[in-house]
Amino acid sequence: FGSSCAKNPPATVAMVNWSCDHCTFLNDSHADDCAMCGLPRALEASGDALGFAGTDVTRQDEGLSNIGAELAQSDSARTGDVDAETARLRRRYGLDSDPSDSSYEQQFAKRLAAQVSRGRMAPEQAEEHAALMQAQLAAGEDSTAVPMTEHLETALEWLHRPRGSQRLPPEELSSPGVDCEVEGTSTELSTAGSRDSVAGATLVQDKPSRGSTWVLCGSGAVHCHGDFGDSGWGCGYRNMQMLSGFLLGCPTSHSESYRAALFSGSGVLPTVPVLQQWLDRAWADGFDVVGASQLEGSVAHSKKLVGAMDCAALLRFFGVRAHVCSFKAPSVEPVELERRRQQAALEAFSNNAQHPGRKPRQARWVPPCEPCTELADFCWNYFAARQPCEGAAHASLPFCPPLYLQHEGHSRTVVGAERDARTGEITLLLFDPSTDTAALLVDVRDHRKLRKLRRSLETLRQPRYQLCVIAPGIAATEEREQLKAMLEVPPAEALAFPLA
Numbered sequence: 001f002g003s004s005c006a007k008n009p010p011a012t013v014a015m016v017n018w019s020c021d022h023c024t025f026l027n028d029s030h031a032d033d034c035a036m037c038g039l040p041r042a043l044e045a046s047g048d049a050l051g052f053a054g055t056d057v058t059r060q061d062e063g064l065s066n067i068g069a070e071l072a073q074s075d076s077a078r079t080g081d082v083d084a085e086t087a088r089l090r091r092r093y094g095l096d097s098d099p100s101d102s103s104y105e106q107q108f109a110k111r112l113a114a115q116v117s118r119g120r121m122a123p124e125q126a127e128e129h130a131a132l133m134q135a136q137l138a139a140g141e142d143s144t145a146v147p148m149t150e151h152l153e154t155a156l157e158w159l160h161r162p163r164g165s166q167r168l169p170p171e172e173l174s175s176p177g178v179d180c181e182v183e184g185t186s187t188e189l190s191t192a193g194s195r196d197s198v199a200g201a202t203l204v205q206d207k208p209s210r211g212s213t214w215v216l217c218g219s220g221a222v223h224c225h226g227d228f229g230d231s232g233w234g235c236g237y238r239n240m241q242m243l244s245g246f247l248l249g250c251p252t253s254h255s256e257s258y259r260a261a262l263f264s265g266s267g268v269l270p271t272v273p274v275l276q277q278w279l280d281r282a283w284a285d286g287f288d289v290v291g292a293s294q295l296e297g298s299v300a301h302s303k304k305l306v307g308a309m310d311c312a313a314l315l316r317f318f319g320v321r322a323h324v325c326s327f328k329a330p331s332v333e334p335v336e337l338e339r340r341r342q343q344a345a346l347e348a349f350s351n352n353a354q355h356p357g358r359k360p361r362q363a364r365w366v367p368p369c370e371p372c373t374e375l376a377d378f379c380w381n382y383f384a385a386r387q388p389c390e391g392a393a394h395a396s397l398p399f400c401p402p403l404y405l406q407h408e409g410h411s412r413t414v415v416g417a418e419r420d421a422r423t424g425e426i427t428l429l430l431f432d433p434s435t436d437t438a439a440l441l442v443d444v445r446d447h448r449k450l451r452k453l454r455r456s457l458e459t460l461r462q463p464r465y466q467l468c469v470i471a472p473g474i475a476a477t478e479e480r481e482q483l484k485a486m487l488e489v490p491p492a493e494a495l496a497f498p499l500a
């Protein structure tokens with residue numbers, strides 16, 4: 001076929017793939033509309049490029065006239081699409097919300113009434129919840145934060161214990177599922193009579209697993225979860241509470257200075273509405289002017305979403321050295337992405353064909369990005385460099401606060417990480433504000449499975465991530481003025497922050 005084509009070349013000009021002007025997606029050459037955003041292909045003004053070469057001038061003018069009309073329609077459609085997208089984003093980020101449901105207090109009352117009307121809550125319980133909410137707002141203190149570090153540390157030590165033989169304190173020898181070596185044979189001890197059964201057992205102390213297969217933030221980490229008032233939009237404020245809660249309770253040399261600086265020295269964790277008022281004060285004082293303008297200068301009495309930059313601005317207002325660094329996940333090549341999507345569609349089609357009586361399943365979502373290994377490596381290296389030495393006094397403990405993790409639509413708090421000893425794959429340990437604290441406590445303290453905390457590398461497929469990282473100490477007046485400008489720091493610089 002090659003020689004035939006060489007002798008008789010086709011009359012038409014070879015077409016090339018085209019990039020959408022709106023979303024930059026690379027489309028097939030014969031596609032008239034973008035496969036990603038659905039907008040029509042932008043037509044060039046050149047007659048040769050449009051296939052008018054060789055025609056008479058009258059036809060050419062008529063064609064260009066039609067093209068002008070099409071371009072006008074395309075611009076109108078594109079303008080309408082941009083307006084619709086802007087309206088969607090304003091609703092998504094709480095800038096345009098229902099006036100009757102536009103604040104924490106209004107949503108709390110509305111959700112509480114919905115629970116009663118659906119029969120999920122008795123009116124008396126609803127009144128108790130409402131009274132508790134009003135009491136917390138009046139006091140300006142959130143009493144729902146639960147300390148988790150001690151339970152999490154115990155669970156990680158248990159999960160990463162050396163198999164076969166280990167040395168445990170006497171009070172833990174009766175714990176269910178403890179492995180010991182008795183006369184060279186590994187056996188599992190039951191709760192009943194376990195102390196008698198270990199008579200004569202040889203318990204050998206093994207190398208601690210902390211720092212090698214798991215790392216954790218410093219003592220004082222708390223978990224805060226959303227309630228009826230901030231469900232669906234309050235994750236950013238709850239993560240602010242988690243970082244503030246650590247700073248208020250961390251047993252390091254900086255603990256007193258943080259308690260004196262944060263929230264006018266009250267020493268308590270504020271509620272979401274109070275946090276919104278503090279953020280407004282930070283913006284009014286000149287911190288993160290760009291971010292303030294994006295959210296119209298105020299978040300008080302609203303349901304506007306906030307992120308890592310807003311958390312850093314709030315903490316900087318109190319003199320805390322909070323910084324933000326970004327990570328970008330590598331994109332999947334378009335050809336490979338299309339192959340994965342087709343594979344997902346074929347799997348769904350095959351699965352539906354095998355179960356004709358069941359509701360058809362949609363094809364699984366195929367992420368456009370590869371896992372963000374840079375983020376996972378940063379979290380591991382950050383915590384690993386700040387693990388405490390055995391027997392260290394509180395004053396000499398390294399400063400190791402949690403990390404505020406932000407991606408499009410949600411934020412969580414990174415409190416530690418695990419690393420597989422064989423493969424080296426890293427799993428992050430996250431406090432999610434959408435997870436109920438009581439359920440999380442059961443998972444950590446009683447079951448010790450950590451299923452509600454673990455997030456594997458495969459889940460880190462968002463295009464972009466931001467981390468709020470805190471350096472130790474309180475900034476002086478001159479440095480605090482410099483902190484008003486929100487500039488991202490490179491991850492390598494964040495890793496080099498002082499340890500104490």
